[in-house]
Amino acid sequence: MNFVxxxxxxxxxVALAAVLGLSLSACGSDSGSSGSDDKAKAAGxxxxxxxxxxxxxxxxxxxxQFKDGTDVVGFDVDLLNLVADDLGLKQDVVNIEWAQxxxxxxxxxxxxxxxxxxxxITKERQAAISITDPYMDxxxxxxxxxxxxxKSLADLRGKKIGAQADTxxxxxxxENAAANGYTVIPFNDLALxxxxxxxxxxxxxxNDNGVLYPFVKDNPDMAVVAEFNTGEQYGFGALKxxxxxxxxxxxxxxxxxAKSDGKYNEIYKKWFGVEPTK
Numbered sequence: 001m002n003f004v005x006x007x008x009x010x011x012x013x014v015a016l017a018a019v020l021g022l023s024l025s026a027c028g029s030d031s032g033s034s035g036s037d038d039k040a041k042a043a044g045x046x047x048x049x050x051x052x053x054x055x056x057x058x059x060x061x062x063x064x065q066f067k068d069g070t071d072v073v074g075f076d077v078d079l080l081n082l083v084a085d086d087l088g089l090k091q092d093v094v095n096i097e098w099a100q101x102x103x104x105x106x107x108x109x110x111x112x113x114x115x116x117x118x119x120x121i122t123k124e125r126q127a128a129i130s131i132t133d134p135y136m137d138x139x140x141x142x143x144x145x146x147x148x149x150x151k152s153l154a155d156l157r158g159k160k161i162g163a164q165a166d167t168x169x170x171x172x173x174x175e176n177a178a179a180n181g182y183t184v185i186p187f188n189d190l191a192l193x194x195x196x197x198x199x200x201x202x203x204x205x206x207n208d209n210g211v212l213y214p215f216v217k218d219n220p221d222m223a224v225v226a227e228f229n230t231g232e233q234y235g236f237g238a239l240k241x242x243x244x245x246x247x248x249x250x251x252x253x254x255x256x257x258a259k260s261d262g263k264y265n266e267i268y269k270k271w272f273g274v275e276p277t278k
């Protein structure tokens with residue numbers, strides 16, 4: 001369990017994993033002790049893979065987690081590196097169906113230690129998995145082409161709206177479909193959803209403000225045309241029992257520290273361009 005592989009073997013293992021598509025390394029958490037999980041053991045934490053904090057997500061969800069070359073980077077990645085670095089681990093990201101994270105199936109199958117993905121904290125998810133303290137506030141927004149004339153859900157009557165499967169945005173779109181007379185088209189990932197608005201397959205899309213505003217910034221033909229005060233907050237997930245609550249407690253401790261010493265603001269500004277309002 002504490003065997004430290006040579007540099008050559010480590011590189012070979014990483015290369016093999018990349019070829020097979022089994023997992024994706026998260027940039028920025030190489031603490032130089034990736035072969036040891038002594039600190040995790042001392043904290044009573046049993047890891048899925050020795051020396052690694054294995055994190056499940058569903059890519060891409062820019063700027064929270066997305067691929068930059070062979071690395072997975074983003075706001076969520078940097079926040080969970082607080083845990084990885086504190087425990088002397090290297091973060092290893094596994095791309096998986098989002099429902100497996102929110103349902104807890106990925107943790108029960110020992111596919112990962114924690115889950116990330118700008119996950120809204122809900123009662124249903126809290127019943128299935130352990131969830132950290134909130135690390136960011138969020139709300140749902142509506143995105144359409146800038147010249148579409150669409151300003152609200154009511155303007156979508158008889159049209160199609162894109163929503164990402166297994167998300168609170170999809171739930172919000174479904175709940176308001178009958179009253180506004182639109183058809184909800186589900187997409188498996190964020191990039192598909194965004195690009196189908198650009199291509200005109202759907203008239204608009206609903207998703208979190210934290211992902212659609214950056215997309216609009218990079219695509220001037222698009223616009224966020226409405227915001228919905230859904231009062232959401234994000235958290236990271238883990239197993240309901242066993243090491244899950246201990247990992248959650250560790251993150252909560254480090255989040256409090258990061259907010260007091262300015263590290264959280266630094267990470268936030270890195271990915272969103274401004275410091276958080278509170």
